[in-house]
Amino acid sequence: MSAAAAIIADTASPAVDNVPLAELDPARPDRFRSETWQPVFERLRREDPVHLSENGEFGRYWSITKYNDIMAIDTDHKSFSSEPGITLVRTADQQQGSPFQGMSMFIAMDPPKHDIQRKIVTPAVSPMNLQLLEPIIRERAAKILDDLPVGEEIDWVDKVSMELTAMTLATLFGMPQEDRRKLTYWSDVVTAVPGQGLVDTREQKLEIFSEYHAYFTRLWNERVNAEPTGDLISMLAHDPATRDMPPLEYFGNVILLTVGGNDTTRNTITGSVYALNRNPDEYRKLRADPGLIPSMVSETIRWQTPLAHMKRRATRDVEFRGKQIREGDTVAMWYVSGNRDDEVIDRPDEYIVDRARPRQHISFGFGIHRCVGNRLAELQLRVIWEEIMKRFPEIVVVDEPKRVYSSFVKGYESMRVVIPRRN
Amino acid sequence: MGHVTYLAHDGRAYEVELEDGLSVMEGAVRNGIPGIDADCGGMCACATCHVHVADEWRAAVGNPGEQEDELLELAPERDDASRLSCQIVMSPQLDGLVVHMPESQH
Ligand code: HEM
Numbered sequence: 001m002s003a004a005a006a007i008i009a010d011t012a013s014p015a016v017d018n019v020p021l022a023e024l025d026p027a028r029p030d031r032f033r034s035e036t037w038q039p040v041f042e043r044l045r046r047e048d049p050v051h052l053s054e055n056g057e058f059g060r061y062w063s064i065t066k067y068n069d070i071m072a073i074d075t076d077h078k079s080f081s082s083e084p085g086i087t088l089v090r091t092a093d094q095q096q097g098s099p100f101q102g103m104s105m106f107i108a109m110d111p112p113k114h115d116i117q118r119k120i121v122t123p124a125v126s127p128m129n130l131q132l133l134e135p136i137i138r139e140r141a142a143k144i145l146d147d148l149p150v151g152e153e154i155d156w157v158d159k160v161s162m163e164l165t166a167m168t169l170a171t172l173f174g175m176p177q178e179d180r181r182k183l184t185y186w187s188d189v190v191t192a193v194p195g196q197g198l199v200d201t202r203e204q205k206l207e208i209f210s211e212y213h214a215y216f217t218r219l220w221n222e223r224v225n226a227e228p229t230g231d232l233i234s235m236l237a238h239d240p241a242t243r244d245m246p247p248l249e250y251f252g253n254v255i256l257l258t259v260g261g262n263d264t265t266r267n268t269i270t271g272s273v274y275a276l277n278r279n280p281d282e283y284r285k286l287r288a289d290p291g292l293i294p295s296m297v298s299e300t301i302r303w304q305t306p307l308a309h310m311k312r313r314a315t316r317d318v319e320f321r322g323k324q325i326r327e328g329d330t331v332a333m334w335y336v337s338g339n340r341d342d343e344v345i346d347r348p349d350e351y352i353v354d355r356a357r358p359r360q361h362i363s364f365g366f367g368i369h370r371c372v373g374n375r376l377a378e379l380q381l382r383v384i385w386e387e388i389m390k391r392f393p394e395i396v397v398v399d400e401p402k403r404v405y406s407s408f409v410k411g412y413e414s415m416r417v418v419i420p421r422r423n
Numbered sequence: 424m425g426h427v428t429y430l431a432h433d434g435r436a437y438e439v440e441l442e443d444g445l446s447v448m449e450g451a452v453r454n455g456i457p458g459i460d461a462d463c464g465g466m467c468a469c470a471t472c473h474v475h476v477a478d479e480w481r482a483a484v485g486n487p488g489e490q491e492d493e494l495l496e497l498a499p500e501r502d503d504a505s506r507l508s509c510q511i512v513m514s515p516q517l518d519g520l521v522v523h524m525p526e527s528q529h
Pocket residue numbers: 074106107108118125256257260261262264265268301305306307310363364365366367368369370371372373374376377
């Protein structure tokens with residue numbers, strides 16, 4: 001079959017079962033926009049859990065689709081390296097590289113460099129520091145919700161999800177709040193593919209990058225010359241371990257935290273409202289017992305899986321579940337599929353806010369790269385829902401959200417909702 | 424069967440009789456002791472069942488393995504007595520074990 005014919009055959013989603021296995025290309029972004037990715041992964045988990053694709057737009061890569069297999073790869077960083085990048089890249093874009101490439105970010109580094117850099121930012125998002133942040137996030141969340149109109153259609157993504165995550169990051173960085181949406185914009189530019197909307201050319205992207213860079217250089221310089229203020233930039237500028245770090249490494253960490261903290265949390269906030277609307281009995285359970293909020297938050301993070309995959313590169317020939325992975329091969333760990341693996345998770349396709357073990361999911365990864373911001377993400381979700389439930393008996397999703405065209409960031413561009421009334 | 428005492432950060436003590444062969448993490452989770460999350464379910468793949476082994480028990484419990492050691496590095500409150508409790512398995516030598524739980528798991 002020609003590649004074009006394969007793509008057409010593969011598009012009709014009930015027909016996924018009829019496509020020759022070798023032609024299945026789970027990284028195709030269109031299936032994430034149209035929310036038809038499930039049958040592909042279901043089939044791979046069943047028939048070919050360690051799957052090689054060779055002919056699609058992402059070239060040759062392995063797909064790991066079972067929960068325990070993903071965990072095995074994620075914890076074997078010696079055989080599976082994070083360098084030079086952690087997302088699948090289209091063959092056509094490979095010259096240009098992944099957005100995370102070459103920017104000196106520890107998510108795309110192996111030990112020992114990874115460990116040193118990660119340790120530097122960990123205190124800023126540790127549970128101890130988050131206790132200090134919680135009242136600030138709560139105040140901001142309350143203000144966002146109080147300003148929402150009742151009985152009118154609004155875009156929840158823009159009015160709530162983006163606002164809250166941008167405010168939190170601005171607080172973490174110690175930036176003036178009025179600059180918060182710059183962070184959202186810069187984060188979007190980092191992941192934008194030139195010619196696909198937000199930026200037209202690579203040059204334009206670099207130009208915006210230099211503004212971003214100048215902004216954070218200025219912030220650093222202000223902090224270095226002032227007493228410590230407790231925010232992340234001040235911590236980096238004063239800590240003996242980091243105050244002499246090369247400027248590009250500093251900026252790399254800023255980018256990583258901006259991107260890592262933005263889309264993921266934003267899409268979980270939106271996903272929670274969507275999932276509760278799709279599952280009214282679960283929404284009812286939550287309203288009857290707000291004590292379920294933390295468990296609902298973890299369940300949403302599982303169900304949404306805000307990052308669909310992470311990529312690794314084999315550093316040696318590895319035999320894995322009977323397949324021969326060669327040195328240099330690209331390996332995609334599909335978290336989105338691991339979270340639907342019924343060998344590990346009971347009734348995985350269902351959204352259940354009071355699961356026995358809601359924290360058992362693979363959305364934050366495992367091993368040495370396991371998400372450092374996980375507690376901050378959970379905190380924002382918990383606080384916004386505590387404040388939502390104080391105010392609104394219900395948030396009604398008006399129609400299907402518009403989903404992101406990506407097999408990496410799994411989320412929503414917009415979602416129209418109405419808040420019928422206040423409590 | 425061996426006795427384990429979990430000392431929480433707020434000073435509370437939890438006592439458990441743990442079957443030989445089960446991990447100290449499982450002892451906490453099965454008895455609903457707060458403060459041990461065990462997100463990965465005992466696969467030594469995260470660091471959310473972190474404990475500090477009481478000084479008098481450190482020799483008997485021993486040192487972390489290589490993978491465990493790397494994961495402990497992720498924990499903000501790591502010190503020389505740190506272990507992942509999913510990697511401490513009850514045996515007659517550990518009857519009476521005392522572990523301290525950190526303020527939080529990350
Ligand atoms: C629900 C929200 C989030 C999800 C689902 C998520 C998911 C992930 C995943 C899958 C990884 C890689 C794990 C691996 O390779 O094993 C990761 C790493 C990371 N995340 Fe998150 N994340 C979220 C929120 C955040 C937030 C709020 C921040 C920052 C404030 C953040 C910062 C980072 C950083 C810095 C890393 C790199 C860690 C390392 O390489 O050691 N994330 N995240």
